[in-house]
Structures are given as C-alpha cells and as structure tokens.
Amino acid sequence: MAVSGFEGFEKRLELQFSCDQVSSIGLRELDFKSLEQVLHHVQCTVVSALANQHFDSYVLSESSLFVYPTKIIIKTCGTTQLLKSVQPFIRLAQTLHLHIVSLRYTRGSFIFPESQPHPHTSFNDEVVFLNNNIPQTLCYRKASVIPSKLSSHSWHVFSAGAGAGVEYSDDVTYTVEVCMTDLDKTLSRKFFRHPNDGKNGDSAGKQMTEVTGIGCINPNAKICDFAFDPCGYSMNGIDGDRYSTIHVTPEDGFSYASFECVGSIYDDDVPEMVKKAVKVFGPGTVSVATTGAGDDVCMRIFKGMEKIGMKGRSWSIDEFLAAGTVVFQTFTSRRNRIQ
Numbered sequence: 001m002a003v004s005g006f007e008g009f010e011k012r013l014e015l016q017f018s019c020d021q022v023s024s025i026g027l028r029e030l031d032f033k034s035l036e037q038v039l040h041h042v043q044c045t046v047v048s049a050l051a052n053q054h055f056d057s058y059v060l061s062e063s064s065l066f067v068y069p070t071k072i073i074i075k076t077c078g079t080t081q082l083l084k085s086v087q088p089f090i091r092l093a094q095t096l097h098l099h100i101v102s103l104r105y106t107r108g109s110f111i112f113p114e115s116q117p118h119p120h121t122s123f124n125d126e127v128v129f130l131n132n133n134i135p136q137t138l139c140y141r142k143a144s145v146i147p148s149k150l151s152s153h154s155w156h157v158f159s160a161g162a163g164a165g166v167e168y169s170d171d172v173t174y175t176v177e178v179c180m181t182d183l184d185k186t187l188s189r190k191f192f193r194h195p196n197d198g199k200n201g202d203s204a205g206k207q208m209t210e211v212t213g214i215g216c217i218n219p220n221a222k223i224c225d226f227a228f229d230p231c232g233y234s235m236n237g238i239d240g241d242r243y244s245t246i247h248v249t250p251e252d253g254f255s256y257a258s259f260e261c262v263g264s265i266y267d268d269d270v271p272e273m274v275k276k277a278v279k280v281f282g283p284g285t286v287s288v289a290t291t292g293a294g295d296d297v298c299m300r301i302f303k304g305m306e307k308i309g310m311k312g313r314s315w316s317i318d319e320f321l322a323a324g325t326v327v328f329q330t331f332t333s334r335r336n337r338i339q
C-alpha cells in the first residue's frame with residue numbers, strides 16, 4: 001500500500017477479440033498459469049474464482065478479471081500496473097488465432113495520483129503507453145477526460161477500434177461503472193473483519209455479502225466474495241452471461257466503493273441495481289459512467305439516485321467511434337456537499 005493510503009479507484013480495461021472460426025470457449029481455453037503470468041506483470045493475484053457456461057470470473061488481490069470466449073475485462077486498483085497486461089493478453093489471444101478488434105480503457109480520478117507507478121503517472125502517460133502498445137489495426141482512436149462539476153471526479157476514457165462501431169454494432173448490452181467516495185462510516189465498519197473470528201477470506205466475505213445487503217442487489221446472481229484482512233471486500237456476481245462486481249476500501253479518510261454491471265436494452269433492472277448498490281454504502285459522492293446505453297437508461301439511473309437522497313450535480317456526454325456514447329453523471333449526498 002502507498003504510504004498515503006490505499007488507492008480504491010480502479011483502472012479498467014476491456015479487450016474485444018475476433019476470429020474467423022471462434023471455438024465455443026475461445027479465450028476460456030487459456031490455461032490458468034498463463035493468466036497468472038499476465039497478472040504477475042500487473043502485480044496482482046487471484047484470490048477466488050467462479051464460472052458458469054458463459055464466462056470465467058476471478059476475484060483478484062486488487063479487483064477482478066472476467067474472461068469470455070472473445071472478451072477480457074480486467075479492473076485493478078491500488079498501485080497495480082494494469083496497462084502492462086495489454087501486450088501479454090494480445091499475444092496470448094494470438095496463440096488461439098484470436099485478434100484484437102477493440103480496446104477500451106477507463107478510470108476515475110485517483111485519490112493519490114502521486115503514488116501511481118508508470119505508465120499510470122498521468123492520463124497523458126497512459127495514452128502514450130497505449131498508443132505505443134496496441135497494433136496499428138486499431139486505428140479509430142480517441143482519448144478524452146470527461147469533466148464534472150466535482151473537481152475530484154473526472155472520467156478518463158481511451159478507446160481504439162479496428163473499425164468505427166466495431167465493438168458495439170450488434171451489441172445490445174451496455175456497461176455501468178459506479179464510483180463512490182466518502183462512505184458512511186457506520187456502513188463502512190461492516191467491511192472490517194472481527195479479530196479472531198475463526199473465519200477465512202471466503203467465509204468472512206460471505207458473511208459481509210449477507211449482512212450488508214449486497215446479496216440482495218441481484219438476487220439471481222451467484223456470488224464469489226472475499227474479505228481482506230483487516231478490512232476490504234471484493235465480489236463478483238454471475239447471472240447468465242452478465243457479470244457484476246463490487247470492491248470496497250472502507251478505511252476512513254480514503255473510503256471508496258465501486259459497483260459495476262452489464263445491462264441490456266431489452267430489460268430495465270440496472271437502474272434499480274445501481275440504486276440498491278449505492279444504498280449499501282451511503283456515499284458522500286457518486287459518479288456513474290454508462291457506456292453504450294440510451295438516454296432513457298441514464299435518466300432512470302439519475303431519477304433513482306435522486307429518490308435515495310442524492311443530488312445530481314452534472315451530466316456530461318462524449319462519443320467514441322470504437323466504444324459508443326459515454327454518459328458521465330455525478331451526484332452528492334444531501335447529507336453534505338463536497339466540491
């Protein structure tokens with residue numbers, strides 16, 4: 001951990017691959033040892049895993065990894081070097097005759113930016129690194145920092161694709177990334193372990209899932225959870241072909257929690273899930289970045305947040321040829337106002 005405190009804000013990478021003849025399991029064919037070697041470059045490890053017929057999910061020492069037949073999603077926090085996984089993942093996929101067709105990198109604003117190692121020393125450094133480490137075939141590129149009215153919350157996006165709209169052309173799903181800071185202190189305490197409780201990371205995590213209400217956010221999801229010692233919590237939820245994930249840094253002074261899930265334009269349970277997830281933490285500030293959803297989904301998220309006492313502070317939109325529309329909303333709790 002950095003001397004200042006633990007950096008909760010995750011870096012997130014989504015890599016989409018394609019192949020002339022994709023086997024039914026595609027990237028899921030990669031052996032665990034190869035994945036561990038990539039994670040070694042990033043500087044994190046697997047602490048727990050869960051899979052179904054659609055994808056594999058891993059809880060990491062710093063956040064999560066999801067492996068689908070043609071897609072990898074990895075988010076890591078702390079001082080991990082996430083972008084060092086780009087080339088190794090592309091090379092591993094090539095061994096299965098899969099080639100990369102799009103990449104999306106997103107993150108919020110670090111609480112402790114000065115503690116980040118290269119290439120995460122600044123967004124500019126990250127963009128230079130990405131431009132130098134992805135193939136020329138990903139020629140539709142754009143980097144943007146989406147601002148908000150809260151100086152502590154901006155949304156950093158880099159997207160690259162082999163064709164305009166290649167990633168989302170026939171995709172009916174969208175992604176919601178929620179970042180929460182200044183968590184309610186009483187609720188945060190639930191993410192601290194009890195000394196000598198005789199539990200391990202898995203059983204303590206299971207108990208946290210139950211007592212905090214996280215298990216009720218999507219009652220259909222199977223959950224893989226882990227409690228860190230002395231505090232901290234991570235979970236992956238799997239529901240058919242959709243994942244959800246929560247990570248919690250409960251320490252006072254730099255408390256942070258994130259919720260991420262996938263929605264479909266054909267159903268409308270995501271705004272309700274976002275509302276339930278935010279209620280678990282009672283945060284002072286919340287940002288919600290929605291990628292590839294329509295206005296009505298964003299409006300329902302906005303209204304849901306206002307219903308639970310959050311005041312909408314900003315709503316910004318940016319367009320990415322390779323990723324679609326990104327809507328970035330911020331909120332503050334009516335219990336306090338943080339600039």
Ligand SMILES: C[S@+](CC[C@H](N)C(=O)[O-])C[C@H]1O[C@@H](n2cnc3c(N)ncnc32)[C@H](O)[C@@H]1O
Pocket residue numbers: 006007008009010060061062063076077078228229230231232233234247248249250251256257258
């Ligand atoms: C990995 S978890 C969740 C990460 C997530 N991005 C977040 O901050 O919400 C981080 C929390 O676990 C705690 N923790 C305890 N042991 C840890 C370990 N070995 N590796 C990473 N975090 C650990 C940290 O202090 C922090 O509170």
